[in-house]
Amino acid sequence: MLDNNVKGQLKAYFERITQPVELVASLDDGAKSQEMLELLQEIEALSDKITLRRGDDARKPSFAINRAGTDIGVRFAGLPMGHEFNSLILALLQVGGHPSKESADVIEQVKSLEGEYVFETYFSLTCQNCPDVVQALNLMSVLNPRIKHVAIDGALFQGEVEQRKIMAVPSIFLNGEPFGQGRMGLEQILAKIDTGASARDAEKIKAKDAFDVLVIGGGPAGASAAIYAARKGIRTGIAAERFGGQVLDTMGIENFISVSHTEGPKLAAALEQHVKDYDVDIMNLQRAEALIPAAQPGGLTEVRLANGASLKARTVILSTGARWRQMNVPGEDEYRNKGVAYCPHCDGPLFKGKRVAVIGGGNSGVEAAIDLAGIVAHVTLIEFDSQLRADEVLQRKLRSLPNVTIVTSGLTTEVLGDGNKVTGLVYKDRNGGALHTVELEGIFVQIGLVPNTEWLKGTIALTPRGEIEVDARGQTSVPGVFAAGDATTVPYKQIVIAMGEGSKAALSAFDFLIRSVPVEAAAAA
Structure with missing residues (x-):
């Protein structure tokens, strides 16, 4: 089932496994069970720390990945190939003791969760949004034994899909009840079950000093702006409702110059990692609700967030992107994710x-x-x-x-x-x-798309279509506030164009800063 090149790569990966792993397969006489058995046998042969045995779970075909001698483990119902193959490899490594790259704060937050959580995620093998959910919940179940997770191939378990009226993936159930639909990262899942997280985040944000450049939005334009600003050695922050933006929902990308083919989630992860390579204060899951321009030249612009906190900066770059345009007809909202x-x-x-x-x-x-x-x-x-x-x-x-x-x-x-x-x-x-x-x-x-700019109405110049009006330098109608990407009047909504516009906006913001006199300095003079 796996070619020799893949087997060679997996064998090298599995050398990172430090704890013995058991694969427990629950199979029937069907063809998919035979495929699953073949896959698991090939995996077992690649590491002396992995063993395979038979089980009897109600869902067949399915298999558990357990840390031997513990109650730590995850389960896949169906063959995790396609987009979910990486989820399988990560699960094997993490159950096997290889540490996660998540921040220490997030890991501690997961470990501290109390109560019993049984998650079920329905995915499809062609879904580029599903792996984020599957991998996040798998990691949670590895970090906290009170959390259990099974990832279910909806196409293979059609009876369950119809019984639960699932018409969109990923669909997540918690303790038998609907929990969420669509792409969700670890931080988003935690925000839903850890109800005090938003208030704690707000208090942390309130305590932050003013930024030289504050970027609103974490898509290609926002990431590019943050990198270019940070490279100037100035205090840079980026607040994003969903890091990666619309790119996360893009399947194949074949026109990103120098990269013949990639996929949206892969590019979004690379963008976030590139930003993290610099001294940028990343604030994810933060939705902007109001822009308050500086009261006087050289003053601070304020951005109010949905959680009640505010951020202040000498310059702001708006890169809030766009979202799918709706038909706006009766029944559309009512049957969203129900057909x-x-x-x-x-x-x-x-x-x-x-x-x-x-x-x-x-x-x-x-x-x-x-x-x-x-x-x-x-x-x-x-x-x-x-x-x-x-x-x-x-x-x-x-x-x-x-x-x-x-x-x-x-x-x-x-x-x-x-x-x-x-x-x-x-x-x-x-x-x-x-x-x-x-x-x-x-x-x-x-x-098509509609720009995410409703929160800016009455504050900044927008076109009738809601696009932010910018000049050749990315400057908006408000001094010190710049904009880039799909939310602006720049034509041709393309990733490569958004990146260029983001870098241009950051350079323009830096030029604005070095030519402006801060209010404090003007007062001292």
Whole structure:
């Protein structure tokens, strides 16, 4: 199952295992059980500290990774290949005693959790968001024996998926009840179960001194800005609601110059690590709610956060990015993650053999329709314009598929459901005005992005579309406040462009600082 190159790499990794590990396989007579047994046998052969035995868990096929002689362990129900292969390797290493790279504070926070926690995570092998959740909960179960976790391949355990009405991954259950959906990192999970964490964070933030440069947003533009500012030797901070931003939701990246192919989560992790290489105060899971400009030239700009704390800085760089644009029609919010989805790579496998729609005829929409057509029974693509806007090569591929219907000049007006899940949609023919109903189980929305700038209205100049107006240097309408990336008026929302704009904004902020006289210095003069 594993080729010789992979086996060689794993053998080297497994030399880091210091504690004996038991693989406990619960199998039936099916083909997937045979594949699992073959995989586990190959893993066992790579280290004398790993042993394999049979078990009898209710979920078959599944296997536990246990630290011998202890109650520390994790479980996978299904084959953790694809995006989850790294989760398997990390679990083996961590159960085997190899230390985590998480900060000492976070590790201590996990160890200090009281109570009993049984987590179940449903994933799909094509989901790039799922490994973050699986790896975070696996680590928690290794650090704290009161925490248990099983990662379940939703495509393999369809009965459970239907019983629990799961229509989006990752879907997390805690002690049998829904806990969360979508990408969540370790800090986000802790924030949900450790209710005092937000208040503690707020107190720490309140005690921070003013920054020379404060970056708001942790995507490519924000990371680039923070690195460039820190390299100038000035006090730099970065506050992000979700480090990595929209990149975390991006599947394949093939136009990032000098890197022929990478994936969003991998690039986001590299961005965060690069920022950590410098003296940057990283404040993750912090949502900005208000910008208060400096009262006088050379003064401090204030950014108020959702947790009640405030940060102050001599200059601020806004790089809050964008998010998926919604249809804003009746039923969309009600059935979000109950059939209405925004990531075909993540959630597509849950709709195997079903009928779905894709809303949007640009490159993203057509690519999604092509991808889904290989999984689902039928795809209806609905485009508002009179023609598709995707590249011609994609359109030719789409039109060649037998299970795709293309609707142009169509305006989606309503999402239909039975109270639990999507059952269809209604669209209007923009030419004749007739309404049409399409029966289906899933709707994938691919209609572009909207900037995350609502909190800036009335404070800074925005376009009617909500983009931050910037000049050639990244300067906004407020002195000392700069902006970069997808939230701005700069055309072409691309990762490589956002990085360049972030670095430019940091250089502009530094230039502003060296040419400005702080209020204290002006008063002393």
